[in-house]
Amino acid sequence: MSEPTGAPYAPPPGAYVLPPGYVPGAQYAPPPGYGAPAAYALPPSYGAPATRGSSVLGLVALWAALIAAVGTSIVGAVAGWSIGLGVGTEFATSPLDANFDWSILSPVRGWVLTGESAFWTGTVVGICAIVLGIAAIVKNQRRGAGIAAVIIAALGPIVFAVGVQVLIATGLAAGTSVAG
Template sequence: MMSRVTTPDAPQNPPAPPGAWVPPAAPPFGPPQGASVPQHPGAPVAPAGAYAPPQGYAPPQGYGMPAAPAPVPRSGALGLVALVLSLVATIGAGLFGAIASFNIGLGAGKGLAGLPMDGSWDWSILTPVRDWVLLGEVSFWVGTVIGIWALVQGIVATVTRRGRGAGIAAIAIAAVGPLVFGGLVQGFLTAGLAAGTGIGG
């Protein structure tokens, strides 16, 4: 018959030496037995055994994405300025060009009527009307610069929706501005030449 040898059980948690770090005890979960946790109106009820929020804590209300800010209305001044510039370039330049061309034809009509039929040109014919020629040139170049400015600004106003209607109108007016200017100059120059030839003749 064999004898059974028993060995003493090893201690599960040997005592820590003096001065050593001791891990804290695990926090208890859930309220103590017999304790009641105050509930706020509308707060969710925690299941049994779950961690309870501290007393006086109320969960925030209205979870979800924040509301998008209201769009800031954009001013339509950009398109309005472009429209005004296009009108100045088209009507203003066309008006001054028409006045200059009529007086050029009126003053140089007699000299133009006396030109030979071989197609030669004598620039001295424009000497009496050189001031009107200068006015016609200035009105053309100023109208061109302002018209391009109005065209670009009208495009920007249309794309950025800062006065879209006025911007579209500015684009249309600035685009037909050269045609209006050329038509007015041609018409009034012809009328001035006819009047100048009749007066001299």
């Protein structure tokens, strides 16, 4: 390390030299004849927090999800019970092989159509509930209801499948025991 020589610091040749009297961070007055610059501000749409809109969208999504998940599952389960009860005897007496005879469902074709209609209605209404729920979340219109709608509508097919399968099996067991 070298010893200080006491000579003032001289910038290297070609370096930028600050103007005389420059004080870093100091505020300067505008030149005569010019006003102070207007402060830059963001438009209110950027700086303002998102306002809460109407609460209708989230509630519609939630009701649609409940209809899709719970309502159609109940209708499908009742149809499954009736199908199992109606074909229990034929199902129990027919051989179990690769060629299933679909004609045993003909006495309960009305219930089969009801179950299928419940399935497709739940599918369409559930998809609408998911879309409306996402829109409610994005637009901040009952965000909690929108989140609940998306979750309930996503779980709806599982609720439908479990409910229908359990009640078809229960109906088959009850239909088989009635005959035997």
